[in-house]
Amino acid sequence: MTSVTGGSGDRSSTANRQLVDIDKRVTTAGVLDSGFRGLTLILALAGGACLAWIIVQAAIAAWPAMQLFGFGFIFNTTWSPVTGIYGALPQIYGTLVTSFVALVIAIPVGIGTAIFLTEDFVPSYIRSPIGFAIELIVAIPSVVLGLWGIFVLVPMIRPFFQFLHSTLGWIPIFGGDAPRGNNLLLVGLVLSVMISPIIISITKSTFESIPPELRQGSLALGATRWETILRVLIPAGLSGIVSSVMLAMGRALGETMVAAMLVGNANRISASILQPGSTITSLIASQFGEAGRTQVSALMYAGVVLMVLALVVNIFAEMIIRRFQNVE
C-alpha cells in the first residue's frame, strides 16, 4: 500500500485538481448532435410555416370577395359570374355530403378489413397479397378513378340507383326526381374507395402495435374472439382508428378530380343524394381557368372556407378523442 502511494505522488497531485475528466469537450459527435437537433427543428418549423404561408396567400387572394360578400357567402346559394353575385352554400353542402357518404362506407369497410388482416382469420399467404393490393389502391391517380367511375361504375350501378329510388324513394335522401348517373352518392362511393386504404393501413398498424398480452388476457378470461376484438382491441386502439378516420376525411374533403368528374356540377341543394350537386373542389377546378377577377377571388374564398371546414372538423374530432380517453 505505502509503496503505491509513494510511487504515485505525481498522480495524487493531479487528483487534487480533478479526480476524473468529465468536462464538456467539443467532439464530432457533440457537433453532429446539436446540428441534427437544429436540422429537425428547421424541418418541423418549415412544415408549419408552409401551412401558414398557404393560408395567408389564400386569404389575401380571397380578401376582395370577403369584403364584398362577408359571411353571407357561406349562406348564399347563387353563383353567378354574370351578375357578380357569389355564394358557396350548395358547394359546402355537397362537400359535406359526399365526404360523409364516403366515411359511412369507408369506416366499417376499413376497420373490418384491418381486423381481418391482423387477427389471424386466414393464413398469411392469403393475407399478405390482400394487404399489398389494398395499399396499391392509394397509388391509383384520382383521374383514373374518375374515369373508372364514368365508364365502369356508372353503367354498372345505375340499376342500383334506380332500385334505391323506386323502393326507398319515400326517404328524402333517396327521393326527388329520377336518379342521374352523376350524383352525390356516386362521388361518395368512389371517394370511399380512395380513402379506405388510409383507414385500413393506419388501423392495421394500430392493431399490430397492441401488445399481444392484452389479447391473451381477454381470451384467458373466457372472452370469445369477437368480444376480445370489440371490447378490448377496438377501445385500446381507438385513438389510432380515429386519427386514421381524420386523415381519410381530410382526403375526402379535399379530393378534386373525382368530384369534378362525377358530381355533375349542378349548383343546387337537394335532399336526395341521388341528385347531382357540386363540391367546393369541383367548383374551383371547373371555373378557375376562365374566371374573371372577382370570380377568382370568390373561388379563393371558397378555398378558404374549405380549409376552415377541414380545420373545424379536425378540432371537433380531437375533442371527441379526448372525451373518449377520459371515459376510459
Add this chain to the structure above:
Amino acid sequence: MQTQVDNQTQTETKRVFKLDNVNVYYGPHLALRDVNMDIMEHEVTSFIGPSGCGKSTLLRCFNRLNDLITGARVEGNVTYHGANLYGEKVDPVVVRRKIGMVFQKPNPFPKSIYENIAFGVRVNGMKVNMDEVVEQSLRGAALWDEVKDKLKDSGLSLSGGQQQRLCIARAIAVQPEVILMDEPCSALDPISTLRIEELIKELKQKYTIVIVTHNMQQASRVADVTAFFNAEAVEKGRRVGYLVEYGPTEMIFNTPREQYTLDYVSGRFG
C-alpha cells in the same frame, strides 16, 4: 404401478388435471415430451426448471391458450375432472372461463379499474351485482383498500404490483376453479412479490393453483407440490423439454430422486 391403481379411487375426487404422455409440438418441432402428472384440488403446484424447458408451454395447455399459436399441437391426454380437455366437443372459451390465468407481465386492459374486473363478468354473462363482485374480487386480491376511492381511474395508473393484483382480481371475478400463473412476480419488486405470495396462500383455500416460477425460494415458499422440468438438446441446437420429476415440494428440495434436480434446486446450476 399397482399402488397407483389402488390410489386411483381415493384420489379421483381430488384430481383436477391428469396428464398422460403429453407431447406438445410447435409446427413440426417437439417442444415438450412425454409428461405424466396429476394436479390436485386446492393445492399449489409449481413448475420450475431452466428457461426453454417447456414450463409455460405446459401451463398454457391447461386453458388451451396454445390454440392461439399457429401450428401448436398437443398430443396425448389432458383430462380435466376426467373429461378430455382436447375433445372435439370442448369449447376452449368455456374452458377458459373455468380456468383463469395470470400472466408474466401485468396486463390490465386500458380501462378503469372497475371495468377491468367487470369485463370478464360481463362477457361471461353472469347475472350478479356488479359493484359487489368488483369489491369482493378486489378484496380477494388484497387490493381493495388501495383502490376503493379511485375505481374510475385507469388500471394502467397503478404500480406494477398493484396491476398484477388487479389481474388476479380480474381472474377471480369470474369464479374460476383453477388459476394458472405464469411467472406472476418476475416483473415485480420483492415487496410486491411477497404480497402476491401471501395472496397465493390464501387463494388456495378456494382455488387450485398452478404456478410457473424461476424463483426457487418462491416455489419452496408457496408450493405444496413442485415439478422440475429440464431441457435436453436434440438435433441442430433445438431443445426439447421434459418432466424430470415431481412430488411434494419438501421432497423435491431436500431429497429428490434425481441428482440433477438436487443440483438445480441447490443452485449448482445458474
